Amino acid sequence: xxxxxxxxxxxxxxxEALADGWLKTAIDRTTGTARTKRAAIxxxxxxxxxxxxxxxxxxxxVVANLGHYLxxxxxxAIASGAHVHYASTADEAADLVVRLCKEAGARSVTRSxxxxxxxxxxxxxxxxxxxxxxxxxxAEHIVxxxxxxxxxxxxxxxxxxxxxxxxxxxxxHDDPHGEETPEAMAASARRFLRVKFLEADIGISxxxxxxxxxxxxxxxxNEGNAEMTTTPPRVHIVTAGIExxxxxxAHAATMLRLLVRSATGAALTQYTTFHTGPKRPGDLDxxxxxHIVLVDNGRTRMLADPALKDMLxxxxxxxxxxxxxxxxxxxxxxxxxxxxxxxxxVLTPVFDGLEKSRDLVGACTLNGRCREVCPVDxxxxxxxxxxxxxxxxxxxxxxxxxxxxxxxxxxxxxxRLYRAxxxxxxxxxxxxxxxxxxxxxxPLAGGWTQFRDMxxxxxxxxxxxxxxRQRKKP
Amino acid sequence: xxxxxxxxxxxxxxxxxxRPPAEIAAEAAALLADPEAxxxxxxxxxxxxxxxDAVTRLPPGASVEQxxxxxxxxxxxxxxxxxxxxxxxxxxxPTPDFQALDFQAVGIGLRDAVDDRTSLSLAEAxxxxxxxxxxxxxxxxxxxxAFLPLHxxxxxxxxxxxxxxxxxxxxxxxxxxxxxxxxxGPSGTTDIEGSLVIGVHxxxxxxxxxxxxx
Numbered sequence: 001x002x003x004x005x006x007x008x009x010x011x012x013x014x015x016e017a018l019a020d021g022w023l024k025t026a027i028d029r030t031t032g033t034a035r036t037k038r039a040a041i042x043x044x045x046x047x048x049x050x051x052x053x054x055x056x057x058x059x060x061x062v063v064a065n066l067g068h069y070l071x072x073x074x075x076x077a078i079a080s081g082a083h084v085h086y087a088s089t090a091d092e093a094a095d096l097v098v099r100l101c102k103e104a105g106a107r108s109v110t111r112s113x114x115x116x117x118x119x120x121x122x123x124x125x126x127x128x129x130x131x132x133x134x135x136x137x138x139a140e141h142i143v144x145x146x147x148x149x150x151x152x153x154x155x156x157x158x159x160x161x162x163x164x165x166x167x168x169x170x171x172x173h174d175d176p177h178g179e180e181t182p183e184a185m186a187a188s189a190r191r192f193l194r195v196k197f198l199e200a201d202i203g204i205s206x207x208x209x210x211x212x213x214x215x216x217x218x219x220x221x222n223e224g225n226a227e228m229t230t231t232p233p234r235v236h237i238v239t240a241g242i243e244x245x246x247x248x249x250a251h252a253a254t255m256l257r258l259l260v261r262s263a264t265g266a267a268l269t270q271y272t273t274f275h276t277g278p279k280r281p282g283d284l285d286x287x288x289x290x291h292i293v294l295v296d297n298g299r300t301r302m303l304a305d306p307a308l309k310d311m312l313x314x315x316x317x318x319x320x321x322x323x324x325x326x327x328x329x330x331x332x333x334x335x336x337x338x339x340x341x342x343x344x345x346v347l348t349p350v351f352d353g354l355e356k357s358r359d360l361v362g363a364c365t366l367n368g369r370c371r372e373v374c375p376v377d378x379x380x381x382x383x384x385x386x387x388x389x390x391x392x393x394x395x396x397x398x399x400x401x402x403x404x405x406x407x408x409x410x411x412x413x414x415x416r417l418y419r420a421x422x423x424x425x426x427x428x429x430x431x432x433x434x435x436x437x438x439x440x441x442x443p444l445a446g447g448w449t450q451f452r453d454m455x456x457x458x459x460x461x462x463x464x465x466x467x468x469r470q471r472k473k474p
Numbered sequence: 475x476x477x478x479x480x481x482x483x484x485x486x487x488x489x490x491x492x493r494p495p496a497e498i499a500a501e502a503a504a505l506l507a508d509p510e511a512x513x514x515x516x517x518x519x520x521x522x523x524x525x526x527d528a529v530t531r532l533p534p535g536a537s538v539e540q541x542x543x544x545x546x547x548x549x550x551x552x553x554x555x556x557x558x559x560x561x562x563x564x565x566x567x568p569t570p571d572f573q574a575l576d577f578q579a580v581g582i583g584l585r586d587a588v589d590d591r592t593s594l595s596l597a598e599a600x601x602x603x604x605x606x607x608x609x610x611x612x613x614x615x616x617x618x619x620a621f622l623p624l625h626x627x628x629x630x631x632x633x634x635x636x637x638x639x640x641x642x643x644x645x646x647x648x649x650x651x652x653x654x655x656x657x658x659g660p661s662g663t664t665d666i667e668g669s670l671v672i673g674v675h676x677x678x679x680x681x682x683x684x685x686x687x688x
Binding site: 223 | 476477482485486487489491492493495502506513514515590603606611615617618621622638640643649651652653654661662663665666667669671673674676
């Protein structure tokens with residue numbers, strides 16, 4: 001469960017985000033580049049849609065045979081010398097990882113970015129256990145120093161300015177940068193984290209894919225921090241959702257091509273690594289022990305639910321949020337859950353309950369861009385609508401919304417009354433906007449008119465003009 | 475009940491018992507059919523040229539040159555280090571392929587330290603589609619030698635260049651070793667205001683020697 005329950009209401013969070021002038025620039029800069037680069041590389045591949053449908057079919061095949069592939073992965077991972085563990089819930093998973101750390105006598109743990117780690121609350125659990133946690137992805141390092149949460153699944157620190165990052169680094173690094181450039185700041189982080197990499201007792205990573213026929217864990221990074229997290233320490237722990245499975249390395253080719261293009265617009269990440277078991281006899285480096293913690297946390301519930309099953313295809317590329325008009329206005333923090341944007345609107349109700357997250361499901365225009373760019377064709381708007389239906393059926397919508405919709409249903413099923421009310425409303429709006437043709441405030445719509453004026457209705461209503469046109473026809 | 479039993483139980487409840495493995499395997503194999511249809515288009519030409527062209531499309535910090543044979547590697551390495559203004563010293567991968575080469579004869583000092591320095595590795599394969607190099611851990615390859623240095627030099631034989639990513643992954647034999655790393659350019663990040671910075675944790679430069687021997 002995320003921190004959602006402890007945060008102010010969504011409307012407050014969104015309002016704060018909208019009032020943050022820098023945030024909008026930061027989001028535009030990062031997601032704008034991501035959109036341009038993705039469009040360019042996808043544009044160079046005329047048959048991208050064919051590959052996309054193949055990727056979808058591969059994930060659907062895995063989801064339809066999840067038990068088979070999970071058992072196969074477990075068998076092969078154990079054969080490679082890995083220890084395989086299971087956790088039904090987020091808390092169970094976090095407890096398990098903390099227990100493994102304690103059993104290994106760990107004082108310091110390095111972590112390479114994993115959204116599942118965030119999902120199970122691992123940062124918090126390690127802190128409670130008194131174990132030093134060092135985030136090694138540069139953005140996660142920034143977010144950790146700031147004491148914040150990631151605001152994007154690919155660029156967790158996109159909300160920070162370089163000035164803010166500079167201050168954080170100067171306060172935390174022993175030998176900080178002199179020049180105020182991204183290059184000098186990254187070099188400062190390199191010096192600071194290099195020591196941490198080499199001194200850590202345990203390295204914790206996530207998984208982009210779990211390869212069933214070899215028991216391998218695949219990670220992709222551009223920084224190289226995954227390998228530097230998983231190689232020097234005595235113990236490597238992987239935390240992964242059970243939906244990350246793919247049948248074989250051969251199937252990874254299509255999935256990697258789709259994932260990286262959709263995430264960053266590159267053909268492949270700088271480092272694509274398959275981790276299979278611990279250090280082998282004769283190996284010159286690598287951990288002595290390799291643990292894989294496989295996490296359910298709502299995934300089997302999604303598997304049993306036809307309205308959510310499609311979401312198990314998600315490969316966490318972030319394209320949906322880069323292309324979401326709502327995310328691009330409010331950014332990731334306002335969503336409150338582990339995953340922001342459209343995929344977060346679908347997943348957060350699974351993890352935190354619909355009652356606490358029904359606002360997220362409402363914060364969607366259903367424009368459908370997220371589905372268009374989804375590399376595995378997840379019908380995100382349909383899944384979001386599914387949650388809205390459920391929120392209505394379960395009586396979670398507030399009384400004003402319920403009575404409003406009921407009034408609307410009554411009106412729209414009584415055409416004469418509908419037209420009469422329409423005429424009356426139109427007349428009222430015209431009177432309100434008399435003079436300059438703009439309405440500055442409206443009863444029941446204060447939230448809308450606070451930031452903009454409403455124009456007065458122009459001419460007769462749609463129904464009236466349609467009726468007039470039909471009368472003119474011979 | 476253990477979490478393991480619970481999870482397998484819930485999966486079976488959701489989608490029914492597992493189908494016969496042969497049926498699943500046939501379906502999985504069908505998802506690999508017609509690989510040409512799901513590959514991005516790549517330029518024509520011989521593999522060596524395609525690979526070297528692809529290197530030019532990588533982020534800054536990646537470069538490539540061609541040498542005639544493995545025995546020419548020490549001299550090429552010495553030239554490269556001088557061109558980059560680096561001291562003539564590096565850690566050489568303890569692979570039998572490099573054992574016959576005389577680096578000291580061209581004035582290169584051999585080091586054990588790699589941290590923020592220079593290393594030389596041999597890739598077992600390269601991929602023309604993505605300008606990638608394949609490095610596998612083992613008694614002859616410490617994985618950190620590809621990550622700790624500031625400058626990474628990698629040799630690959632022209633005959634080991636494969637056209638596509640799937641040409642490697644189809645026969646990757648992952649279970650054989652702990653790590654298989656597909657390296658595609660130097661370490662980089664766009665985490666500070668979206669600007670690209672090279673050399674954040676790993677190497678800032680990646681120089682590739684394509685060795686043209688049979």
